[in-house]
Structure formats: structure tokens, C-alpha cells
Amino acid sequence: MGDKEASAPNPDDFKLKDTNPQLGERWPHGGVRGGHGWIGADRATSTYDLVEQMYYLYVRVVRAKDLPVNPLTGSCDPYVEVKLGNYKGKTKHFENKTNPEWQQVFAFPKQKIQSTVLEVYVRDRDMVGRDDYLGKVVFDMNEVPTRVPPDSPLAPQWYRLEVRRGETKSKGEVMLAVWMGTQADEAFPEAWHTDAASVHGEGVYNIRSKVYVSPKLWYLRVNVIEAQDVEPNDKSQPPQVYVKAQVGLQILKTKVCPTKTPNPFWNEDLVFVAAEPFEELLVIEVINKVNSKDELMGKISLPLTIFERRLDHKAVHSRWFNLERFGFGALEGDRRNEQKFSTRIHLRVCLEGGYHVLDEPTMYISDTRPTARQLWKQPMGILEVGILSAQGLQPMKKKEGQPSSTDSYCVAKYGQKWVRTRTIIQNFNPKWNEQYVWEVYDPCTVITLGVFDNCHLGDNDKSKKDTRIGKIRIRLSTLETDRIYTHSYPLIVLQPSGVKKMGELQLAVRFTCLSLSTIIYQYSRPLLPKLHYVHPFTINQLDNLRYQAMNIVAIRLGRAEPPLRREVVEYLLDVDSHIWSMRRSKANFFRIVSVCSGMLAMSKWLGEVCQWKNPITTVLVHILYFILTCYPELILPTIFLYMFLIGVWNFRYRPRHPPHMDTKLSWADAVNPDELDEEFDTFPTSKSADVVRMRYDRLRSIAGRIQTVVGDIATQGERLQALLSWRDPRATCLFTVPYRHLQYRVLFVQEHGHRVKLSKSH
The missing domain is CATH 2.60.40.150 (C2 domain)
Structure with missing residues (x-):
């Protein structure tokens, strides 16, 4: 019993946590830290002010010329090796070429630099494995210049190869550029990082950060x-x-x-x-x-x-x-x-061109613009997201003879733009510190972020799939404008064994308003373009078209280099959201009960008023009823005044951070093992006939109860319609006569009030 309690998840682990990353050092004036976010009145205009500043030593290897050939083979297969302490990086090699061109950048984190010199070797590849040494260039770390964007790029220079320190080789030169910069440098996305030191071949391209655009x-x-x-x-x-x-x-x-x-x-x-x-x-x-x-x-x-x-x-x-x-x-x-x-x-x-092609669920839509660019409006805001780091990621792969590891990367999707951070190799607490920007055309949209484990490092096996670590969503309408939210979002995944926390994703989010009037006007417009309501599609058409759109997006993004794999696209687009499960049905039922709880509480309160449980309340209600009966034009103002007072009263209880997944609301923390096994079953099912028969009988019993409730609702609606059909003459007479009397009374009050106004004006 004690073990069960120890292994049970803590509900506080599934909540959002406020963090305090060191973002102020990127702002010249320090910024102003509010109680629940940054208020950036004096913030810098840098595009990298939402992430922690990280310095890197960049080495750009451009080309070489006049390299000596091997006297035995008569050829030269050159490549460059960049060495900084215990870290090494290699370029690709060229066969029989004395004037190669590489155009490759290497990046070494400053906090990992433990050497005072940087060595760049030029070697001749040998098939036996004993590569010949053609020469090297040595740089003193104290003399490396620092470049901070938007400074101009550092121009590469020719360096003559040396056999030893200070001893120049008679032949051969290499063009290099070495500088110290930040992750805002334009060379950062394409650079080879020390995190890829164990990755070779095509796997190197799978770890770089990339920006993709949906077709x-x-x-x-x-x-x-x-x-x-x-x-x-x-x-x-x-x-x-x-x-x-x-x-x-x-x-x-x-x-x-x-x-x-x-x-x-x-x-x-x-x-x-x-x-x-x-x-x-x-x-x-x-x-x-x-x-x-x-x-x-x-x-x-x-x-x-x-x-x-x-x-x-x-x-x-x-x-x-x-x-x-x-x-x-x-x-x-x-x-x-x-x-x-x-x-x-x-x-x-x-x-x-007047429709928006749906490739994601409407409830979590990130773009509502029609296809034709001629129908687009100007953007009303800017969304900036700083993907800082992850904490406490679970081990996702286990190798024989080696400890378990996780090679994680993050993918964010908003509108037509997908972004992918670089992969951090073998680290349960990766730090990305990458910032991305999107244009916002509708505030009632959602950005989706997912964390995955890269299973394709140095492996061309396409049958492998990147493992899901977790996913979060942020609704832009819940964000205050011009405020930076710095929170740690728990990565929650529902597994066959139950709900599990896979770690935390730390983000910095800012929604900047460009036109407040346009945002307010957008709230008065329907979510989708007009053609969706003038000539709507059927439900079956929408489901089929959405599936085809997701399939096309997955195929096109999978053809990029490096590819954004199909399992990643499908996970962020919720390809399996339409599949039925007992858990989702229960969650939706209790959501409806929660929505109707206010009406049930109101009916209970009216019952107490009728029973005179509180005489003062009952007397006040009768007085209010008498006033509204005499002056029916006050009914709507009274209702709106009551709603206004409720809104003012709830202002002090307003949420101070974006909403996140609620395991109680989604019924993920109380689902039983058989229902979980049914939810993770394949479609069509792969279970035995006895299990399918049991689940079918259970579904029939639930559907029977739903059928009864729907029938009762239909009966009440038919009774309401029958009040004016004279199916029951007495009921129709009792309903019609007081209604007509009330109508005459309203007309009389309005006419009497109009005459009083005329007499006062005269």
C-alpha cells in the first residue's frame, strides 16, 4: 500500500509553474518585472530578448587551395578537423581535389570551452584509416573577436598551413573565420554543434533547427x-x-x-x-x-x-x-x-479560394485565413515564443551496454509556419534558448508545441518513429498583450499504464498588439471565412477533407531536408482526435454537467424561495417580480446589470497565467485499465472476439442511456411546440390567453410612457 501511494502522481506536478529565467540581461534598461510576467515598456527590440543569452565560438571553414598531394597515391582527399580541447568536429571529405570548398560552420558553447587554443587541422583521408597530416592553423582564444548581431558578418581570411607552431608549410592555405557570438547569429541554425559529436553522416542534418512552411x-x-x-x-x-x-x-x-x-x-x-x-x-x-x-x-x-x-x-x-x-x-x-x-x-x-482548408481541429485552430491571398487582412499582432529548456525528461531509449538516454527536440506549429529546434544529444535537461516569431491574424487561435525524442541520429532506418514526449497548447486569447509570460509547462502523456508526467517545458511567450481596434473587431466576426457558412460542407465531407489535408501536409513536410517526420505532424495536428473512447465520453458528459450546474443551482434556489426557507429573500423576490410585471421593459436591463455585477465581482479572481491541461477535466487520472486498453487499441481492433463482445455490450448499454436522454429532450421540445398547435385545446387556451394579455399590457405601458414623455415635452 505504501508503494502504491509513493508511486501515485502528485496533482501539483500537473500544474503550471512560474519561472524566473535570466532574460533581463538582454535588455539594456533591465525591463520591469511584474508579479506574473515581464512588462516590457523599455525592452530591447532584439529578436532574441525572450531567451537566455548563450555565447558560442564559431568557426567557419570556407575553402582551401594548393594542398599537397600524397607522393604514393598521387591524389589528395582533404577534409578539415576542428579541435577545441576534448571536442572535435569534421567536415566532409573530397576525393582527389586540391582546391576543395566546404562552406561549413562549427559552434562550441562558451561554458564548455576548457582550452586556451583552437586548432584547425587539414588532413588527407586514407582508406586504411591512417589519415595524413597536411597542416594546421592555431588560434589563441584570448585573441578571438566578439561579434554581436546586428554587426556585419566577419570576413574569412586565408591562413597558411603550419607543420608546427610558428613553422610555416611550404604549400597549402585554408580560408577561415573565427569569432565569438550568440545564438542570434545567422550562422547558428546551420552550424555543427558539439552536441552532435557522436553523430555522423546524415544524422548530423537531423539535429539542426529548421523552419518549415506548410504547403x-x-x-x-x-x-x-x-x-x-x-x-x-x-x-x-x-x-x-x-x-x-x-x-x-x-x-x-x-x-x-x-x-x-x-x-x-x-x-x-x-x-x-x-x-x-x-x-x-x-x-x-x-x-x-x-x-x-x-x-x-x-x-x-x-x-x-x-x-x-x-x-x-x-x-x-x-x-x-x-x-x-x-x-x-x-x-x-x-x-x-x-x-x-x-x-x-x-x-x-x-x-x-474563399475557404480555409482545415488540417487541424477547429477547437485548436491556429489559422483562419482563406486560401486566396487577396482575401487576407493585415496582421493584428505578433506572437513571439522563446523555447528555453526542458527539465526532468524521462529516458526514451535504452541501448544494450549503455545507459538510457533522450535526444530531444521541440516542434512548434502556428499558422502555416512550423519550427523545429536543434536536437540536444543525451541530455535529460536540454537547453535550446531559441526564439521564433509569428504574425497573428486572429486572436482566437492556438499555438501547439510538442517535444519528441529523435530516433534517426546516424540511422537511415525509415521504419523508426520519433517518440512523443509531450504536447502543450496556448490559446492567444488568454494572453494579455505586451506582457512576457515565463512558465514551466508540464508534459503530460496518457499511456496504457495511465497518465504520466514526462518532464517540463520552459517557455517565454509574448503577444504584441499592433491594432487594438482590429482585435476587438475580430471578436464580432465568425471564426472561419464567410463561405464556410454560406455554402457549408457536410460533417462527413469535413472529416474526410481534414484527413486528406493532414496527409498532404505530412507528405510535403516529410520531403524537406531534414524532414519533419509524419508522426510529428500527425501528433501536432491530432490525427486521432475523432476516435471514440470511454474516457473522452465521460469527460464530455461531466463538462456538460458542469455547464448546466448554474441552471440546476438556480432552480434549487427558486425552490427554496417558493418554500419560504428565507422569508426576507422570498419577499424581495416577490417585490422584484411585481416590479418586472408592472414594468416589463426593465427585464433585459436587470439581466444585463446582474451579469455586469457578476463580471466585476469575478475580476479579482481572474486567471494570472495561461490555462493548461487539467487531468481531472479530461478524466485522465480516474480512467480504469480496461478503458485505457480500449483507447489504445488499433483501428480496426486487434483484440480477441470475447473482449470485443464485452466492449460492444458495454457500448450498447451506454448508447441506450444516451438514447433515452435524447428521447426525453425531444419529447419536451415536441410538447413546447404542441402548445400552439391546439393538440390539447385547454393547454393551448391557457398558454395563449395570458400571453395575449401580457402583450396588451406591454403595449399599454409603452404607449402610456410615450404619452407621458410627450406631455412633459409640451
């Missing part, structure tokens, strides 16, 4: 109107035709034309997701169903660039397209590949 997504609407001259191979049977359309991996079909005619008519809309630049083709096939088999009647492939781009709901012009049909069969001989006219099809195709 520009469009909705492609294909209106299949009709076809003409559809001639089946068997002319004795009338055709039963449908149309299949394909864009990339997306395939949609129309219904089979109800009339068996050579001129079928459909007038159906098929909607796809397309990414710019358009690489896929729109493939249209007219297919005839013959005895449960499909017979291809014609086909055409169309590039997406030929279609009109629509910004509103106005109709676009339709076009006729001639389909192509090729002969098949052994008897046709050489005519098998001959193109023959088959039929033609009538289409109305356009690229919808």
Missing part, C-alpha cells in the same frame, strides 16, 4: 454534370454509368445514374484537397457497371493549373472534355494502343 492548400470542387455518347461494349444492355475522380491518393465516386441511358446525368459535387505547387493531375474516368464488374468507358487526365480560381460563391463556367479510350484485347493487335474517341463529359471545376 498552400486549396479545395478542388469538381461538379460532374453529365456525359454524352456513352457506348458500352455490349450494346444489347443499356449502360449503368458512374464517374470516378482521382487527385493523388484521393478517390471519389458519383452515384450510379438512375436512368439507363447513353446520356447520363448526375450534377454531383466531388471535393478534393490540392496542394500548391500542383503536382497531381485530376483523373476522370467514366465507368459502366456490368454484372457487378466495372468497364472503363473513357478517361482523361487534366492538370489543375487550367482550372479557374474562385474567391466567392459565384458560378464558374462549365466545360466539355473529350474522354480518351484505348482498345483492349488480343484480337486488336497493333491497334491496342491506338487512341479512339469514346465519349465526352460535362464538368464544372474550380479551385476554392
